[in-house]
Amino acid sequence: MKLGMVGLGRMGANMAERLLRGGHEVVGFDPNADARKALEANGAGSADSLQALVKALPLPRVVWLMVPSGKITDDTVDALLSLLAPGDTVIDGGNSNYKDSMRRAKLYADKGLHYVDCGTSGGVWGLKEGYSMMIGGDEQAVEALRPIFETLAPGKNQGWGRVGPVGSGHFTKMVHNGIEYGLMQAYAEGFSILQHKQEFGLDLHQIGEIWRTGSVVRSWLLDLTTDALGKNPTMAGIAPYVVDSGEGRWTVDEAVALNVPAPVITLSLIERLRSRDTESFSDKLLAAMRNEFGGHEIKTEPK
Known part of the structure; x- marks a missing residue:
């Protein structure tokens, strides 16, 4: 299977490498040119924009996001919304708030796109040990992605699973x-x-x-x-x-x-x-209270 990876920080890069080792094709995008070069050195393709990434993927496209939660994810999701075609899938593997995932999924569903939220655990050890993945999304959409999850997980039928509808992955x-x-x-x-x-x-x-x-x-x-x-x-x-x-x-x-x-x-x-x-006002005030009611000693800060 060929998929796109957006976000080539340490965890994203490690996931891409594990996918490559598992026989998948990966095309990665990251604003950092050095991160793209490092991915290419591992045998993957790279793109210098989201537009180029989408063009490099076969239909139906699969794009995995590994970017920080919040505005960066929102901006990326919004940009992809106008680039992808019905039947394409976006997997958010970052630590997004589940309510944001549900909101984004509704936008995608309205355009015939699949949105899958994948709570991912494993950190820097995932490359070697595999990733634990808690997945939320349409049952058929998740099943179509099974080869990807089986490759990233510690074992084919271990450490991953669809836990419920969209939002449930990030909630879990x-x-x-x-x-x-x-x-x-x-x-x-x-x-x-x-x-x-x-x-x-x-x-x-x-x-x-x-x-x-x-x-x-x-x-x-x-x-x-x-x-x-x-x-x-x-x-x-x-x-x-x-x-x-x-x-x-x-x-x-x-x-x-x-x-x-x-x-x-x-x-x-x-x-x-x-x-x-480091400058706890509450602790200082507690010390002052003890001094007020009990005459207890106050320790002074060195000058």
């Missing part, structure tokens, strides 16, 4: 990422407690290695955590600043809207926000 990936926030926070807090028990002189990398086999808390995320501890046991040089890309916020919003209690995911999001507040 959103909740997946919310769960990921909670798991990461639990591991981070647990290892922090171990690290602070100085009297035992615990080797965190060793403990991670022990937990990786036979333990109830073993997981791929623990494998990666242990690997990170082996490379940098004290986390030297890493700023305590944790970014969030939106899915955790959306998960919490949905939990509130659906009246579903999700304290762990919510608190893990709050901890990420807290990590960015």
